[in-house]
Amino acid sequence: MKRRNFLYAGLCAAAIAPYPIWRHYRGDRNTLVSINAVSNLGGEVSLDASILAELSKSIDGNLLFSDSEGYEQARQVRNRMVDKYPALVVQCTGSADVSKVINFVDHYQLLTAVKCGGHNIAGNGTCDGGILIDLSPIQGVQVNPKLRTAQVAGGSLLAALDEQSQAHGLVTTSGTVSHTGVGGLTLGGGFGRLARRFGLTSDNVLGVDIVTADGRLKRASAEENTDLYWAVRGGGGNFGVVTSFDFQLHALPQQVVGGEIYYPYDQAREVINFYADYCQDMPDEMYADLVIFAPPFGLPDALYINVCYSGPLDKAEKVLAPLRRVVKPIKDEIKLVDYVELQKSSDDTDPRGTGQHLKSGFTKGISPALVDALVDNLESDLFRGSMAFFQQAGGAVSRVETSATAFPHRYASHNLTIGAVWPHGVDPEPHSAWADAYWNKVKGFTDGFYTNDAYGIDAAVAESNYLTNHDRLVEVKTKYDPANLFRVNTNIRPASQKQPS
Ligand SMILES: Cc1cc2nc3c(=O)[nH]c(=O)nc-3n(C[C@H](O)[C@H](O)[C@H](O)COP(=O)(O)OP(=O)(O)OC[C@H]3O[C@@H](n4cnc5c(N)ncnc54)[C@H](O)[C@@H]3O)c2cc1C
Numbered sequence: 001m002k003r004r005n006f007l008y009a010g011l012c013a014a015a016i017a018p019y020p021i022w023r024h025y026r027g028d029r030n031t032l033v034s035i036n037a038v039s040n041l042g043g044e045v046s047l048d049a050s051i052l053a054e055l056s057k058s059i060d061g062n063l064l065f066s067d068s069e070g071y072e073q074a075r076q077v078r079n080r081m082v083d084k085y086p087a088l089v090v091q092c093t094g095s096a097d098v099s100k101v102i103n104f105v106d107h108y109q110l111l112t113a114v115k116c117g118g119h120n121i122a123g124n125g126t127c128d129g130g131i132l133i134d135l136s137p138i139q140g141v142q143v144n145p146k147l148r149t150a151q152v153a154g155g156s157l158l159a160a161l162d163e164q165s166q167a168h169g170l171v172t173t174s175g176t177v178s179h180t181g182v183g184g185l186t187l188g189g190g191f192g193r194l195a196r197r198f199g200l201t202s203d204n205v206l207g208v209d210i211v212t213a214d215g216r217l218k219r220a221s222a223e224e225n226t227d228l229y230w231a232v233r234g235g236g237g238n239f240g241v242v243t244s245f246d247f248q249l250h251a252l253p254q255q256v257v258g259g260e261i262y263y264p265y266d267q268a269r270e271v272i273n274f275y276a277d278y279c280q281d282m283p284d285e286m287y288a289d290l291v292i293f294a295p296p297f298g299l300p301d302a303l304y305i306n307v308c309y310s311g312p313l314d315k316a317e318k319v320l321a322p323l324r325r326v327v328k329p330i331k332d333e334i335k336l337v338d339y340v341e342l343q344k345s346s347d348d349t350d351p352r353g354t355g356q357h358l359k360s361g362f363t364k365g366i367s368p369a370l371v372d373a374l375v376d377n378l379e380s381d382l383f384r385g386s387m388a389f390f391q392q393a394g395g396a397v398s399r400v401e402t403s404a405t406a407f408p409h410r411y412a413s414h415n416l417t418i419g420a421v422w423p424h425g426v427d428p429e430p431h432s433a434w435a436d437a438y439w440n441k442v443k444g445f446t447d448g449f450y451t452n453d454a455y456g457i458d459a460a461v462a463e464s465n466y467l468t469n470h471d472r473l474v475e476v477k478t479k480y481d482p483a484n485l486f487r488v489n490t491n492i493r494p495a496s497q498k499q500p501s
Contacts, residue, residue, distance in 0.1 A: 033049055033052075033065070034046065034047060034048050034049040034052065035047050035052070035065065035087050035088060036087065036129075037087035037088060037108075037110050037111070037129060037130060037131060038087065038110070038111045038127075038128065038129030038130045039108070039109050039110060039111060040109045040110065040111050040112070040483070040484065040485065040487065041109070042111075045108050045109070045110060047087075047088070047108065052088075055090075055100070055101070055104050058100050059090070059092065059093070059096075059097040059100050059101065060093040060094070060096075060097055061090060061091040061092045061093045061097045061137060062089075062090075062091045063088060063089070063090055063091075064088070064089035064090075064091065064134075065087075065088060065089075066085060066087075068089075070091075071089060074089045074091065074115075074132065074134050074136075075089060075126055075132065076118070076126070077115070077118040077119070077120065077123050077125045077126050078117075078118050078119045078120075078350070078352035078353060079119075079120070079121055079122075079123050079352050079356065080352075080353065080354060080355055080356075080424050081123075081355060081356065081357070081428060082122075082123030082126065084123065084126045084127055084128040085128055085129070086113065086126060086127055086128070086129065086130055086131060086132035087129050087130060087131065088131050088132070089131075089132045089134050090131060090132070090133055090134065091134045091136065091137050092133060092134070092135060092137065092138060093137045093138065094138060094243065095209060095211060095217045095243040095244070098133065098135075098138075098211045098217075098241045098243055099211050099215050099216070099217055100215075101131070101133055102211050102212075102213065102214075102215045102240075102241065102485075103215035104131075105131050105133075105485065106213055106214070106215060106483075106485055109483065109485075110130055110131045111127055111129060111130025111131065111487075111488070112127070112130055112131050112132075112133065112485060112486065112487075112488065113125060113126050113127035113130060113131070113132045113133070113488040114132075114133045114135065114183075114237055114241050114486070114488070115132060115133070115134050115135060115136070115181075116135050116136075116154065116155050116156075116157075116181030116182065116183030116184050117157050117158075117179060117180045117181020117182070117183065117184060117185075118181065119177070119179070119180045119181055119184065119185075119352055120184050120452065121352065121358055121452075121453055121454075121455045122454055122455045122456075122490075124184070124237070124488050124489050124490075125181075125184070127488050130488075133241060134155075135154050135155030135183060135241070135243075136155050137155065138153045138154050138155035138156075138243060139153050139155050139156045139157075139160065140152075140153040140156065140160070141153070141156060141160045141161055141163075141164035141165070142164075143164050143165055143167070143168050143170065143249070145168040145170065148170055148248065148249040148250070148251075149206060149246055149247060149248060149249060150164065150165055150170075150172065150246070150247045150249055151244055151245070151246050151247075152182050152244065152245045152246075152247060153243065153244055154182075154183050154209075154241065154242045154243040154244055154245065155181070155183065156181070156182045156183075157178065157179050157180065157181055157182065158174040158175055158177070158178050158179070158180050158181075158182055158185065158343070159178035159179060159343070159344065160182075161174055161182055161247070162174055162178065162339070162340050162343050163340055165249050166252070166254065166339060166340050168249075169251060169252065169253065169254070170249035170250065170251060170252065171194060171198075171249060171250055171252040171339065172194075172198060172201065172204045172247045172248060172249050172250065173190055173191075173192045173193075173194045173195045173197075173198050173199060173200060173201045173203075173204060174190065174192050174194075174201055174343070175190065175191065175192045175201070176192055176193060176289075176306075176343070176346050176391075177346050177347055177350045178343050178344045178347055179347060179350075182201075182245065183237070183242060184236075184237070184452060185201060185452065186201045186202050186205060186242075186245060187202070187232055187233075187234075187235070187236050187237055187242065188202075188234065188236045188407075188450070188451045188452035188490070189201070189202055189234055189407045189409075189450060189451065189452060190202050190203075191391055191393060191397075191415060191450075193258070193287045193308035193310075193342070193343070194250075194252070194287070194308070194310060195287070195393065195395070195396065195397050196282075196284045196285075196286070196287050196392065196393070196394055196395025196396055196397065197250075197284045197285055197287075197310060197395060197396055198250050198396060199396040199397055199399075199400060200234075200397055200400075200407060201247075202232075202233040202234055202405060202407055203233070203396070203397070203400055203405065203407075204247045204248045204249075205229075205232070205233055205245055205246065205247060205248075206221060206222075206246040206247065206248055207219060207220060207221030207222070207224075207229065207245075207246045208220050208221075208229070208232055208242045208244065208245050208246070209242065209243045209244040210228065210232065210239065210240040210241065210242045210243070211240050211241045211243060212228075212239065212240040212480045212481065213240065213480060213481040213482070213483065213485040213486065214480075217243070218240075220232060221246075227475075227476050227479065228240075228476060228480060230405060230406060230472070230476070231406050231472075231473055231476040231477075231480075232406070233405035233406055233407060234405050234406035234407025234408070234451070234469070235406040235466070235469075235473050235476070235477075235492060236451055236452070236489045236490050236492075237486055237488075237489040238473070238477055238481065238486050238489055238490075238491065238492045239476065239477065239480050239481060239486065240480065240481070240486065241486075252310060252339060254338055254339065255336045255337060255338055255339065256308055256309060256310045256336075256337065256339045256342065257307070257308075257309040257310075257313070257316045257320065257334060257335070257336055257337070258306075258307055258308040258309065258334065258335075258337045258339075258342040258345075259306070259307065259333040259334040259335055259337060259342070259345070260304045260305065260306045260307075260331075260333050260334070261304060261305050261307070261323055261324070261329050261331070261332050261333065261334055262302065262303065262304045262329060262330045262331040262332075262333075263303045263304065263305075263326075263327055263329055263330060264303070264327065264328075264330055265292070265300065265301035265302060265303045267303075267327045268292055268301075268303050268371075268375045269371055269372070269375055270326070270327055271290075271303055271305075271326055271327060272290060272292070272303075272366065272371045272374070272375070273366075273368055273371055274322070274326040275288070275290050275305065275366070275390070276365060276366035276367075276368075276371070278322055278323070278326075279366075279392060279394070279413060279414070280365070280413075282319075282394075282395075283311060283319060284395040284396055285309060285310045285311030285312075285319075286307070286308075286309050286311070286319050287307065287308045287309075287310075287392055288305050288306070288307045288323075288392055289305070289306050289389065289390055289391045289392055290303075290304070290305045290306075290389070290390045291303070291304055291305075291306065291387060291388070291389045291390075292374065292375070292378060292387065292388050293385060293386070293387040294378050294379060294380035294385065294386045294387070295380060295385045296380060296381060296382060296383050296384055296385050296422070297382065297383075298380075298382075299380075301378070301380070305323060306345075306346075307320070307323070307334055308339075308342060310339070313336075320334060351385075351387075351419065351421040354421050354422065354423060354424055355421065355422045355423065355424055355425075355426060355428050355431070356419055356420065356421040356422070357419055357420050357428070357431060357432040357435040357436070358417055358418070358419035358435070358453070358455060359417070359418055359419060359435060359436070359439040359443075359455065359456075360415060360416060360417035360418070360446075360449055360450060360453040360455075361415075361416055361443060361445075361446025361447070361448065361449045362393075362409050362411075362412035362414070362415055362416070362446055362447055362448050362449060362450065363390075363412065363413055363414045363415075363416050363445060363446055363447070364411055364412065364413055364447060365413050366390065366413070366414065367445065369445070370442060370445040373441045373442045373445065374388045374418075374442060376441075377437075377438050377441045377442075378438070379434065379438075381430075381431070381434070383422045383423060383426045383431070384420050384421070384422045384430075384431045384434065385420070385421045385422070386419075386420050386434070386435075386438065387418065387419060387420075387421070388416065388417070388418045388442075389416070389417045389418070390414045390415070390416055391414060391415040391416075391417070392413070392414055393409075393412045393413060393414060393415060394412075394413050397410060397412075398410050398411065398412075402467070402468060402469070403468065403469065403472075406466070406469050406472075406473055407451075407469075408448075408465075408466055408467040408468060408469045409448050409450070409467070411447075412447075412448070415450050415453070416442070416445075416446060417453065418435065418438055418439055418442060419435050420432065420434055420435040420438075448465055448467065449465060451465065451466075451490045452490075454490045459491060462490045462491070463490075463491065463492060463493065465490075466492065470492075473492045474492060474493070474494065474495060474498070475495075477492045477493070477494045478494040478495045478496070481494060482494050482496060483496075484497055
């Protein structure tokens with residue numbers, strides 16, 4: 001008997017019916033209920049109480065229904081504009097649970113979302129009416145200081161990776177907001193303060209344990225399932241549920257030189273044009289991102305550069321000097337700081353916890369015309385904060401061959417994100433419209449976009465954004481997920497679901 005079917009042998013099959021009447025089996029495993037769920041093709045699938053009871057019994061984790069305690073928190077993602085209600089949340093405790101749940105969703109062809117940190121801007125960590133596989137119970141980081149590696153459970157957050165690695169004087173690249181999920185960030189790429197030095201987070205993946213659409217737990221590494229290993233490093237959650245990542249770590253002292261330096265906003269053009277040149281000739285140990293922000297409530301516009309210099313301390317002064325003399329800074333907060341502390345310094349300003357509308361694209365350098373477009377068109381409003389943010393790439397990221405992993409945008413110097421943020425509860429319409437209009441002024445200066453930031457993008461455009469790696473990704477997708485079970489992501493369709501051209 002095929003493993004994926006074993007769970008359900010002898011059970012009533014779920015029927016596909018438009019208007020079913022159901023009994024329900026609640027999350028406390030005592031009350032009998034049933035539910036309707038949405039299928040992968042948008043139809044309705046009824047899941048009888050006995051089927052849910054069997055699933056519940058077979059796993060260690062919890063089943064959460066719409067009235068279960070914990071459902072609200074589990075269904076939500078960081079982007080407050082996304083308000084979706086899965087029919088069922090399954091909180092998995094490990095690979096065995098994930099395998100059983102994948103067997104279940106595959107058997108009934110249920111719409112399936114997978115959530116790690118829930119930070120994805122498009123809300124790919126949840127879904128309406130389908131099954132949400134919540135990885136939050138699968139957390140933990142084991143560091144092997146001798147081998148300089150870390151094994152990281154698939155539901156972990158970046159803070160744990162940074163903290164546990166740094167306890168041994170080690171690191172790998174991770175993102176700039178510490179409550180982001182390791183899962184989503186790594187599978188889509190992974191930029192951060194150390195990417196110019198050590199490559200993307202995904203470039204540091206030595207191997208993964210992954211449950212694929214057939215419900216089997218596989219190892220993907222340079223030795224095993226090498227096609228899958230290639231694809232998970234940039235191809236997002238398209239190929240299965242990663243329950244464990246192995247990362248290469250690198251030595252880093254506890255302290256780096258980092259923090260923000262603020263400039264008068266009326267000198268924004270001069271400072272951003274300087275930043276464009278400064279970035280071109282920077283050692284890999286230096287990382288700088290730049291933000292322009294027009295806050296709400298009539299507060300003054302802000303312009304700042306956030307740096308992390310992780311090289312030899314006696315060279316820091318020279319590297320940082322141009323930042324201090326381009327124009328007279330208003331405030332200079334760059335200092336010796338614990339790397340882990342610096343990694344948490346943007347946590348409270350992460351716009352994903354508010355109403356927000358963000359757009360992003362990669363740039364190859366920053367031209368004066370782009371600077372003019374950004375500065376001329378940035379507008380605040382009583383309730384809206386408006387911003388543009390350059391995250392620096394280059395260095396070690398650019399030195400990896402485009403075809404070496406699935407992540408194709410090695411050419412980028414920066415990831416430019418623009419957007420509007422507003423307090424939760426304010427009418428989003430005018431602010432989203434403003435962000436779209438602002439984006440239209442700058443989009444022409446960008447070239448491709450970061451898969452992890454894809455938001456409101458047509459599926460075909462998102463797919464073509466995998467560039468020259470697209471065809472190989474389709475092959476791997478077709479092999480490991482022929483029915484496109486894993487589709488709540490920046491989706492790569494298997495061959496069977498492609499329109500004939
Ligand atoms: C303000 C802001 C700042 C950001 N900063 C950075 C940054 O510094 N660096 C950077 O690289 N990116 C950054 N991002 C983007 C970030 O990488 C994405 O939001 C990423 O998707 C978050 O991962 P998550 O696990 O928290 O998301 P989730 O919403 O949980 O998941 C995102 C996607 O990944 C899939 N997924 C997650 N975990 C797994 C797993 N274990 N197995 C299989 N599939 C999985 C999900 O199914 C979903 O499709 C930023 C975005 C914003 C808006």
